[in-house]
Each structure stands twice: as C-alpha cells, then as structure tokens.
Amino acid sequence: MKLNETLAKAFSEQITLEIESSVAYIQLAIALDDADLPGMASWMRIQSDEERTHAAKFIAHVTDRGNRPQIGELSAPKDPGTDVNAVFEAALAHEQKVSDSIRALYRLAQAEGDIDSLPLLSWFVEEQIEEEATLSEILGRLRMISNDGPGLLRLDSELGARTSAE
Template sequence: MELTGKLAEAFNTQLTLELTAATVYRQLAVEMDVMSLSGIAGWFRAQAAEEIVHAEKFMTHMTDRDAHPTIGEQPAPQMNVKTVADAFAVSLAHERKVSEAIRELYRLAQTEGDIDSIPMLNWFIEEQVEEEATVSEILDRLKLVGDDGSGILRLDRELGTRQSAGE
C-alpha cells in the first residue's frame, strides 16, 4: 500500500523530529564534555546515534511504500544546562515531545485506516516508554545524589559503559 497524503506528511515531520532529537542529544553531549563528564557525554552521543536510527526507520518505511522522505528544517537546540540534572531534564522533556508525536501518528494511522504503519508505530510506542523510563530513572538517581561529586562521578562511569547503536 502506497503511503500518501496526511500520513506521509506526518511521517516526514516525525523523521525530522527524530533528527532534531539527535541534534539535541549531541548538544547535551557537548555540555557534559564541557563539565568533564565524558561518560555521560558518551551516553548522550549514543542516544544521538539511536535517534538517527529511528529517523532511518521512518525513511525506510516511507521508501518501502513509495513515499518520498524529506528532511525538514531543524531548529538549533536552545537549552540552559548548568548541571547534569538540567541535561537529563532537557532529555526527558524532548522524549515526552517525541512520545506524543508518535502517539499522534498512531491516531492518524488509525483514522486513515493505514494498518501497514501500525506494526512500526507499535515498536516506536514501546521504545518511547523505555526511553522515558530510562531518563526518569537517571533523574531520580541524580536527585538522590544531589551535589555529591563522587555520586555524579559514579553515575558518569556507569553511563559511560553504554554502547552506541550498532556496536
């Protein structure tokens, strides 16, 4: 079934949002590098790589269905990050934005009767639940640690063990 109309446009918007998320995570990695937290910076870089994989899933789905993926304009990330908790708060806010966008795509696919998109969107819904839960857990741990430098360094070491997508 060819992907056309509102749903094709919405998928293009989503793939742009996924690439924007990658840029947000790249900037958060920079912010952590500036704070000399290379493990957390690596976690954010891995997250950025994962967001690119997500965008590619949308592109592949679209081309498989004779639609033309088009990357839209991406705004430069605007954030005020002074602490590790600030960085993860930015991350959680962005993940929630992406989650709602995926849910809107699901609703549109249902409205349009596009059952071919539902399996992929189900995967994304599950992925977003996991993404939000992971970032929320990190934020909870940061609240427990507070300003304790040794606790932040332990978290930095732990998060630095994450592998990038495809590794």
C-alpha cells in the first residue's frame, strides 16, 4: 500500500534527519580525535555508520511502499570543541531530537491509519530508548571521572573496543 503524500514527506524528513545524524557523529569523532581520544572517536564513527543504516531502513520502507524518498537539505553540525563532556552532551541532545521526530512520525502514522508503518516505527522507538540510555550512561561515567586522566583513558579504551554498530 502506497504511503499518502503527507506520510511520504514525513518519512523523507526523517531520512534527512538520520543522514544529518551520521554527519553529526562524524563531526563529534573529529572533535574527539583532536582531543587525542581515538577510542571515543572510533565509537562516534561507528555511531555514524549506524545512523546511515537507520536511514537505509527508512528508505527501504518508503520505496517498498511504492514511493520515492527525497533527501532534503542537510544542516551542518556545530563543532562542540574538544571538551569530552560537551561532545557527548551534543550527541545526547541530537539523539533526543531524533527520538522526538520518530515519536511524531509514529503519531502521524497512527493518525493517518497507516498500520503498515507501525512495526518499523516501533522498532525505532525502542532503538532510540537504547541510544539515549547508552549516551546517558557514558555521560554519567564522564561526570564521575571528571578530569581524571587515567579514568578518561580507560573509558576511551573501553569505548574504542566497540567494533560494529550494536
């Protein structure tokens, strides 16, 4: 069943936001590389890959439904500087923005009676809960270690052990 024009446009906007998320994570990785935290930078690059995967899921849904998604204009991310807390706070704020957008898309699909979109959107709601929880945990640990060099390097090593989008 083809998406109606309102939903097709909303899905295209979500696809654009997912691609922006990928770019934002690259910018955050650059900041962490500049702060000499290669493990955290690697973690951010993997997040960037995951966001492109999310965009691809949305694209597949739209095209499978007989529509053609349109990627909109991308906004350039802000450079958070090299303060590690600011970098992860920026990541959390961005994920919260994505969560709000997905919830709005879910509500729109419900309002339009598009039950075919709800399973995909439910998966994304769960995914966003996980994304925000992970970033909140990292921020909590960063606050706990404060400016403790060995603690920061240990967390950098731990985050750098991530090998793929989980």
